[in-house]
Amino acid sequence: MLLIFFNFIATSPVAAWATPDAGNELDERLNKLDMGEIQQFVNKMDNELKSALPETDFRALVTGLASGSISLKPTEIFNQSISYIFREVVANSALLGKLVVLAVICAVLQNLTGAFEKSTTGQLTHMVAYLVLVTIAVGSFGFAIQMGREVVDKMVTFMQALLPLLLTLLVAVGGIASAAIFHPLIFITITAFGTVIKNIVLPLIFLAAVLEIVSGLSKHFQVSRLAGLFKGAAMGIMGLLSTIFLGVMAIQGVAGAVGDSVTFRTAKFATDTFIPVVGGVFSDALEAVIRSSLLMKNAVGIAGVLIIVMILVIPLVKIITIAFIYKLAGAVIQPVGEEKISDCLNGLGNGLITVFAAVATVGLLFFFALAIVVGLGNITVMLH
Amino acid sequence: MGIIRELVQTIVVIVVLAVFIEMLLPRGDMRRYVKMVMGLLVILAVLQTAANAVHSELMRDVPSITMSDAGAPPLDEIMAAGKQLSELNRDEAAQKYREGIAGQVLSLARLNSKVHAVDAVVSTGGEMNEIREITIIFSTTGDKYLGGAGKTERPVDVEPVMIDVDRNETTRDTGNAAMPGPEEKKAALEVTRVVAEFYNLQPGQVKYEFRESSGR
Numbered sequence: 001m002l003l004i005f006f007n008f009i010a011t012s013p014v015a016a017w018a019t020p021d022a023g024n025e026l027d028e029r030l031n032k033l034d035m036g037e038i039q040q041f042v043n044k045m046d047n048e049l050k051s052a053l054p055e056t057d058f059r060a061l062v063t064g065l066a067s068g069s070i071s072l073k074p075t076e077i078f079n080q081s082i083s084y085i086f087r088e089v090v091a092n093s094a095l096l097g098k099l100v101v102l103a104v105i106c107a108v109l110q111n112l113t114g115a116f117e118k119s120t121t122g123q124l125t126h127m128v129a130y131l132v133l134v135t136i137a138v139g140s141f142g143f144a145i146q147m148g149r150e151v152v153d154k155m156v157t158f159m160q161a162l163l164p165l166l167l168t169l170l171v172a173v174g175g176i177a178s179a180a181i182f183h184p185l186i187f188i189t190i191t192a193f194g195t196v197i198k199n200i201v202l203p204l205i206f207l208a209a210v211l212e213i214v215s216g217l218s219k220h221f222q223v224s225r226l227a228g229l230f231k232g233a234a235m236g237i238m239g240l241l242s243t244i245f246l247g248v249m250a251i252q253g254v255a256g257a258v259g260d261s262v263t264f265r266t267a268k269f270a271t272d273t274f275i276p277v278v279g280g281v282f283s284d285a286l287e288a289v290i291r292s293s294l295l296m297k298n299a300v301g302i303a304g305v306l307i308i309v310m311i312l313v314i315p316l317v318k319i320i321t322i323a324f325i326y327k328l329a330g331a332v333i334q335p336v337g338e339e340k341i342s343d344c345l346n347g348l349g350n351g352l353i354t355v356f357a358a359v360a361t362v363g364l365l366f367f368f369a370l371a372i373v374v375g376l377g378n379i380t381v382m383l384h
Numbered sequence: 385m386g387i388i389r390e391l392v393q394t395i396v397v398i399v400v401l402a403v404f405i406e407m408l409l410p411r412g413d414m415r416r417y418v419k420m421v422m423g424l425l426v427i428l429a430v431l432q433t434a435a436n437a438v439h440s441e442l443m444r445d446v447p448s449i450t451m452s453d454a455g456a457p458p459l460d461e462i463m464a465a466g467k468q469l470s471e472l473n474r475d476e477a478a479q480k481y482r483e484g485i486a487g488q489v490l491s492l493a494r495l496n497s498k499v500h501a502v503d504a505v506v507s508t509g510g511e512m513n514e515i516r517e518i519t520i521i522f523s524t525t526g527d528k529y530l531g532g533a534g535k536t537e538r539p540v541d542v543e544p545v546m547i548d549v550d551r552n553e554t555t556r557d558t559g560n561a562a563m564p565g566p567e568e569k570k571a572a573l574e575v576t577r578v579v580a581e582f583y584n585l586q587p588g589q590v591k592y593e594f595r596e597s598s599g600r
Contacts, residue, residue, distance in 0.1 A: 032469065123407050164457045171466020172473060179466065183459045203385050207392045214396050218403045220419050223395055223426070230388075281484050282513045286477035293473055 030059050030296065033168065037161040042307065046314075053310055058303060065306075066299035081313065088321035095140055096325045102133040103333040103341045110338065127217070133341060134213050137326070137348050144319045144352055145206045148359045149198045151315045155308060155366055156194035162304045163187065166373050169297035173290050175380045181252050182373065189248055190369065193241055194362065201358050204234035209351035216344040231354065238358055245365050249372045287381070294381050301374035305367055312363040316356060323352035387440070391433040398425050478513050482506045485515065489579055493520050496578075498571035502595070515583060520592045522572055524564050564594040 038058050042050070054070045055061040064070030109126045163186060167179045211227035326349035334342040402422040409415055486504040493501035503521040508514060564572070576590040583590075 032472065034465070127403065127407075164462050167462045168465040168469065171463055172469035174470070176463070176466070179462060180459065183462065200385060203389070207388060210392055210396065214399045217399055218406060220406065220415075221399045221402050221422060221426075223399065226395070226430075282477065282481040285480040285484065286474065288480070289473045289477045293469065 030062060033165060035059055035165065038158075038165065041158050041161050045311070053306070061303045061306070062296070062299045065302050066295055081317065084314070085317050085321060088317055089324065092321055092325045095136070095322070096329055098136055099133060099325075099329040099345065100332055102129055102136070103329070103338050103345075104336055105129050106133065106341055107333075107336040107338040130217070130341065134216075134344065137345065138210070138213065140322055141209055141348055141352065142206065144322050144355055145202050147315045147318060148202050148355050151311060151359055152194050152198045152202075152362050154311050155362060156191060158304075158307060158311065159190050159366055159369070160187065162300075162307075162370075163190075163373070165300060166297065166304070166370070169293060169300060170373065170377050170380075172293045173297060173377045173381055175377055178252075178376050178380060182376075185248060185252060186369065186373075189245055190366065193245055193365065196237065196241060197358055197362050201234045201238050202355060204230045204237075205351055205354050205358065208234065209348055212347040212351070213344055216340045216347075219340075231351075234354070234358070238361060242361060242365055246368060249369055290381055294377055297377050298374055301370050304370050308363060308366055308370070312359070316360060316363075319352055319356045319359065323349045323356060326352060387433055387437050391429060394429040395426055398422055398429065478508060481513060482508055485518075485583075489518055489520060492579055492582060493522075493575045496571050496575050499568050499575060501575070515585060516589065518579060518583070518585070518590045520572070520575060520579065520590070522564070522568070522592060522594050524568065524594045524596045568594070 035058050042053075042056060042058050050056050053061070055064055061070065106126055106129045109129060167183060170182075171179045208227045208230035211223045211230065215222050215224040215227065326345045330342045330345035330349060333345065399422075402418065405418050405422075406415060409418060485506045485508075489504040489506065490501055493499070493504065500523045501520055502523045505519045505521070506515060507517045509516045572592045572594070576592050577587065579585075580587050580590040
């Protein structure tokens, strides 16, 4: 996700287009657009996220990106992300400590089972310790799931605020048919995708993790296949939805762009043909002005992608850090001889990586949706 | 999702119960039976959930997923805002177009050395921004270029003279206008004819004015 974002920023044409007057011209044009809803969303963002943004005023962010005054340094962003990951690992070290200590207690109890008069006493204590460990683990797992759901919710809300603005700009550059085709479907697809991920996929991953933990309670009562089924279903739904989402977006995009270009070319042909000598001058002037609108649309799109990444990065880092902690705890515990707990923690770590993948997929698909809408404007103008 | 959540809860309860019973029971054949009974309970729970799922109206949940796009503004609003922006773009393009044509007209007019063209005003209109009228402004005192091409405002100190090519008569805007000589008038008419021919316009669409500059 980060790599794609860096690539997008690095190859962004905005800075190359920027001229000294572009800032003022864009300011004037942007003042005519309603950005209240997006600004409200940015204002509601956490302070932690806001501090990571180069500019908290959305209008100023768009102007800055278009004029090149705000330059995103991929290296700096990457370094900050890495340092944030390490900070999170340190912050979650208490969880790691708890898990390791409880696992060691479990291992000691396991070995002491033979010392009790009845082996069941040792088993019972072992099971209680296991349940305490599982409670701690499930607590943080549930927190990660909740975080994932909130992120998906935030992204859907942001997309619902940003897309009307992008579609307005698409209409302004001549993509009337594209906007008309996109309008109902893009909103339905995004909302449906977010709702399915939030209410079906993430809970399924959580339930699969719970069943995996329950399987670890006794080797005689295994429900790991059911857990696998739930996990498989979650992944299958996600894959299916992603394919449908991308397919719908791509087909809509191409159909709209071609339709709009045909309309524009007809008008241009009429102007060039029926107004002799200077007919082309007007269509050329119109194209020049449309290109400046296109610049604004691209800047809005990049600002949108930037905010989506900001919404996404911190929770994703937190989720992957907790997954790493589980995996590390599982790896540390294994030599002690507590196979069940090690497997359980490893399974939880895998579950969290699946949550990470689900949330990142939502972000990636929304990024693609923005890229398609932005790119559609470019194609529409290019086909002029 | 509620059905699946209930199933998982039931399974968790069955498994925890089974583990406790396993611990409490003495070693022997009894354990095998308990395991089988618990296994049957799990199967029962799964089948019950499947039966519930079959009988429940799953399609009922579909609208809540697909129709929850209430936050999206109506297409009309988006289209209206987009068209408003598009109109602004069109106005800006038309302005640039008029300025470009005015520059071309001025260059054409300056090819004639008998008159001194100082400005050109182009007015356009219609869906395709057709040229409606071109007014070429000449200086009577031999002044060179006074203003930029396409400049629409008139200098305060000049007196415009309107000449309608259709009627071949000179009209004065104000009482004390500049009076060009017959040679200048002839040259101005020649320029308007060339411009009209060049842009494929009716002769009446190209007009000229003579302005006298007092300060220069």
